[in-house]
Amino acid sequence: MQSKVDHMTAQLPQMVEPRNPGQDLDLDWVLSAQANRSAIERRAGTLPGRRSVKKDYQAAWLLKAITCIDLTTLAGDDTEGRVRRLCAKARQPVRHDIMEKLGVEGITTGAVCVYHDMVAPAVEALQGTGIPVAAVSTGFPAGLSPFHLRVAEIGESVKAGADEIDIVISRRHVLTGNWQALYDEMKEFRAACGDAHVKAILATGELGSLRNVARTSLVCMMAGADFIKTSTGKESVNATLPVSLVMIRAIRDYHERTGYRVGYKPAGGISKAKDALVYLSLIKEELGDRWLQPDMFRFGASSLLGDIERQLEHHVTGAYSAGWRHAAG
Incomplete structure (x- = not known):
């Protein structure tokens, strides 16, 4: 078992991979992006029934999935105590007796994700672990607060110790085809993050079409996003396999053209182990093993x-x- 789960500790992208610096907005590239819905849905529909792992291999893949979880609490009644318990779970995500029987140690979640007010207690609780703290920002989840306040919110979370910032884009820029405004917004968010890496939340359930998802993915990567993320988890439609396929193919296209790897984060509605295995198999088939870290x-x-x-x-x-x-905290 140990050989199947080596090298699973979480690390920030800038530590192990050249960070995506972005590039000038290439509207020809953006507007050439299309999405064949029927082909995408057909491809996505084959995954759950076609890929299955069993026994020790399934256990190893599930351990891999744990290392890729942003363990999240984004509730209005969050307290410092709840966040500390969540951080304890991030440090020891599986009961000790189970891990002992599996012959594995040192597994943690990928990060802990919280609102700004909970960043400081999370940083304190995770001190010395190497587990990053991610903060949702820029008027999460709607992203409709004044722009200067959204930028300032990023700075405050970075100052409080957040290693990663999950920002929300202005969906109206996508729906009106104002790609320059989306690019400029994302570029300023990236600059405000400084050394903290930035995950761009597309809120794909509100973008209207898979073509818009593809184009939005490209624009955010051109503006310097380190990750692109499906959803806030608050929309009526969150992560789906068709949307994921569109986004990771945009990531593949961006890497092929620029040489820079951008990360991917599906969020919202993924609550079962079997679903996690399907997403991991999709990543392996479409992007390769490097993206399974x-x-x-x-x-x-x-x-x-x-x-x-x-x-x-x-x-x-x-x-x-x-x-x-198996309490969460």
């Missing part, structure tokens, strides 16, 4: 970890336990 791929999730831990307990004991035995 936590500096290039993350799940935005709050409940996914509990189901993965439950499946791992079944793997070592042969029985399913109650969900309350």
Whole structure:
């Protein structure tokens, strides 16, 4: 088992990969991006039934998934105590007795994601672990607060110790085809992040079409996004396989043309271990093994970890336990 889960500790992209510097806005490239919905849905529909891993291999893939989770709490009733408990779960995501039976140690989640007010307690709770703290920003989730305040919010979260900033774009720029405004906005957000890396949340459920998803992905990468992310988790439609296929093919296209790798983060609605395996197989097939590391791929999730831990307990004991035995924090 150990050989299948080596090198899973989380690291920031700028530590192991040249950071995407962005480039000038290339409207010819952006407007040439198209999306064949029927072909995309047909390809996405083959994945759940065509890819299956069992036994030790499934356990190894589930451990891999854990290292790629942004363990998240974005509730209005968040408290410092809840965040500290979540951070303890990020440090020890699977019960010690299960990990001992698997013969694995040192597994952590990829990051902990919180609102700005919870950044400081999260940083304190994770001190010395190497687990990054991500903060949602720029008027999350709607992104409709005054622009100067959105930029200032990024700066405050960075000052508080956030290593990663999950920003939300202005959907209206996409819906009106104002690609220059989207590029300028994203570029300023990236500059405000400084050394903290930036995940651009596209809110794909509100963009109107898969073609808009493809074009928005390219514009955000041209403006210097380190990651592109599907959703805030607050929209009526969040991460889906067709949307994911469009976004990761845009990432592949960008890498082929520029030489820079950009990460991918599906978020919202991914709560089952079997779904995590499907997403990992999609990444492996479309982008390759390099993107299966936590500096290039993350799940935005709050409940996914509990189901993965439950499946791992079944793997070592042969029985399913109650969900309350795998509390999130």
